Amino acid sequence: MIDQIKENIKQLLIDKLHVEDVTIERPKRGLADLAIPLFGFAKAWKLSPQKVYEKIEPILSHPAIHSIEYVGGFLNIFIKRVEFSRYVLIEVYEKQEAFGEQFFDEEPIVIDYSSPNIAKSFSVGHLRSTMIGHALKNIYEKCSIKVTGVNHLGDWGTQFGKMIVAYEKWGNPDDVEADPINALQALYVRFHDESEKDTSLEDQAREVFRALEEGDKKYVSLWENFRTKSLEEFMHMYDVLNVSFDSYHGEAFYNDKMDAIVQELENKGLLQIDEGATIVDLGRDLPPALIKRSDGATLYITRDLAALKYRMDTYGAKRVLYVVGNEQQLHFKQLATVAHLLGWNVEIEHINFGLVLLDGKKMSTRDGKTKRLEAVIDQAVHEAKLAISDKNPSLEEKDQVAKAVGVGAIIFNDLKNERHLDIDFNLSQMLKFEGQTGPYLQYSSVRIESMLKDQRIDIANVDFDVYQIDHYFELIKLVDQFPEIIERAKDQNSPSVIAKYLLSLAQTFNSFYGKERILVADVHRLQANLLLARSIQIVINEGLRLLGIESLKAM
Numbered sequence: 001m002i003d004q005i006k007e008n009i010k011q012l013l014i015d016k017l018h019v020e021d022v023t024i025e026r027p028k029r030g031l032a033d034l035a036i037p038l039f040g041f042a043k044a045w046k047l048s049p050q051k052v053y054e055k056i057e058p059i060l061s062h063p064a065i066h067s068i069e070y071v072g073g074f075l076n077i078f079i080k081r082v083e084f085s086r087y088v089l090i091e092v093y094e095k096q097e098a099f100g101e102q103f104f105d106e107e108p109i110v111i112d113y114s115s116p117n118i119a120k121s122f123s124v125g126h127l128r129s130t131m132i133g134h135a136l137k138n139i140y141e142k143c144s145i146k147v148t149g150v151n152h153l154g155d156w157g158t159q160f161g162k163m164i165v166a167y168e169k170w171g172n173p174d175d176v177e178a179d180p181i182n183a184l185q186a187l188y189v190r191f192h193d194e195s196e197k198d199t200s201l202e203d204q205a206r207e208v209f210r211a212l213e214e215g216d217k218k219y220v221s222l223w224e225n226f227r228t229k230s231l232e233e234f235m236h237m238y239d240v241l242n243v244s245f246d247s248y249h250g251e252a253f254y255n256d257k258m259d260a261i262v263q264e265l266e267n268k269g270l271l272q273i274d275e276g277a278t279i280v281d282l283g284r285d286l287p288p289a290l291i292k293r294s295d296g297a298t299l300y301i302t303r304d305l306a307a308l309k310y311r312m313d314t315y316g317a318k319r320v321l322y323v324v325g326n327e328q329q330l331h332f333k334q335l336a337t338v339a340h341l342l343g344w345n346v347e348i349e350h351i352n353f354g355l356v357l358l359d360g361k362k363m364s365t366r367d368g369k370t371k372r373l374e375a376v377i378d379q380a381v382h383e384a385k386l387a388i389s390d391k392n393p394s395l396e397e398k399d400q401v402a403k404a405v406g407v408g409a410i411i412f413n414d415l416k417n418e419r420h421l422d423i424d425f426n427l428s429q430m431l432k433f434e435g436q437t438g439p440y441l442q443y444s445s446v447r448i449e450s451m452l453k454d455q456r457i458d459i460a461n462v463d464f465d466v467y468q469i470d471h472y473f474e475l476i477k478l479v480d481q482f483p484e485i486i487e488r489a490k491d492q493n494s495p496s497v498i499a500k501y502l503l504s505l506a507q508t509f510n511s512f513y514g515k516e517r518i519l520v521a522d523v524h525r526l527q528a529n530l531l532l533a534r535s536i537q538i539v540i541n542e543g544l545r546l547l548g549i550e551s552l553k554a555m
């Protein structure tokens with residue numbers, strides 16, 4: 001709302017002053033709601049800022065403005081607090097969790113996220129991708145933009161040749177049955193160790209992959225088994241994280257769709273043969289894109305091109321966001337360049353993110369010191385349960401609450417900082433009930449829930465005048481920002497914008513609550529308090545939902 005008022009005032013001044021632009025700030029400090037710096041005009045018009053103020057004052061009229069004043073080179077604007085508050089809080093009250101919903105006329109998009117590799121353990125990078133991608137999907141959908149969420153499973157490629165060779169030589173079906181990902185991963189590691197001694201293994205693997213690509217029955221059935229077993233494990237993880245996808249078409253899905261791509265590249269004169277391999281030259285700034293190896297096997301980028309085409313044709317995608325770690329930056333540059341050379345009408349964005357650090361060092365799933373991700377999540381849930389049992393021994397459904405708190409803590413820790421930054425993975429820190437954590441936000445909402453228990457909001461009895469008080473109005477302005485915050489998160493593809501906003505909303509409310517009793521005897525003031533508290537809770541819960549975090553009624 002305030003943003004709209006600002007835009008209206010800006011337009012009014014542009015029209016009346018016949019200028020190109022007017023800067024209007026939203027001061028963080030001080031009591032003014034909007035402020036126009038006058039120095040620029042002073043310089044251009046060769047007047048003192050005070051004289052500029054006097055020139056603008058008579059033309060500045062807007063129904064939302066209460067008063068204006070001149071202070072130190074600025075024109076300060078104060079808006080009508082009561083009317084503004086009424087408008088904002090009634091809107092939240094009527095829309096409930098739909099508050100913040102917006103209608104952007106933007107083309108459908110695809111978000112490619114999580115996308116782990118079959119037969120390998122789910123890395124911390126994939127975990128980040130999962131949560132960032134899931135939050136972005138929620139954010140775009142809140143803006144009424146059609147999103148298709150795709151899990152582009154890494155289920156094809158030369159590594160499957162290696163896996164099959166290793167399995168046939170040293171594998172044990174029972175091990176794979178019992179603990180598929182670990183067993184397959186061990187076979188893969190063994191393949192690499194042994195191939196240092198026996199170089200023919202690599203050739204065998206290439207040959208097996210080639211046969212697999214040609215549909216060899218035995219290999220296909222082994223591959224299918226690896227895929228099914230791994231996917232079952234991943235699905236369990238998605239279940240815990242409460243994440244789902246519209247499509248699980250992985251790389252293998254594009255097997256029969258790559259010839260058409262190669263043909264199109266050929267028709268458009270983009271292909272070259274380089275030492276037997278088929279490539280697309282990408283000029284001086286980028287290494288060439290390798291489309292087919294000399295033995296005819298296709299590559300990662302070939303499958304990505306087929307996937308891109310499929311997404312354009314099937315989902316009408318005009319934009320595809322790839323939520324993938326920094327290390328694949330080159331790949332996505334190449335992909336975007338080839339798509340451009342093909343003349344495809346689609347925009348590719350690499351949504352990159354930083355590393356996960358454990359005690360300041362890169363956390364990876366390979367080295368023995370980090371446990372499986374699932375074990376990490378289990379531990380978070382376990383610790384959350386201890387904390388909850390300690391704080392609230394009589395709580396019902398402790399296990400469910402502990403799961404929401406433990407998982408929520410991990411997700412919030414992942415999303416609270418700008419995504420390109422590295423994040424620290426410190427379980428005890430992220431599980432704290434105070435500070436910048438998920439549990440803090442869940443707890444802030446639960447506290448409001450218990451305040452409002454047994455109370456009924458009755459709009460007719462709300463004393464809107466109460467909202468003129470500074471610490472009330474500060475909160476109302478924050479609530480009002482929610483839609484704008486969602487838009488900014490969308491524009492920057494950055495869930496952290498919402499995470500940071502929720503922290504400041506909760507902190508501001510909690511300090512308000514330190515000053516002001518909510519349940520007062522005066523019925524009109526009581527109603528004003530209830531309406532405000534409920535609005536804040538609605539925004540916190542909806543913000544958490546956008547981030548992929550469950551809100552709770554009790555904890």
Ligand code: ARG
Pocket residue numbers: 112115116117152153154304307322324
């Ligand atoms: N499976 C890949 C990996 O784990 C990520 C795939 C990302 N998506 C894509 N369309 N390339 O490295």
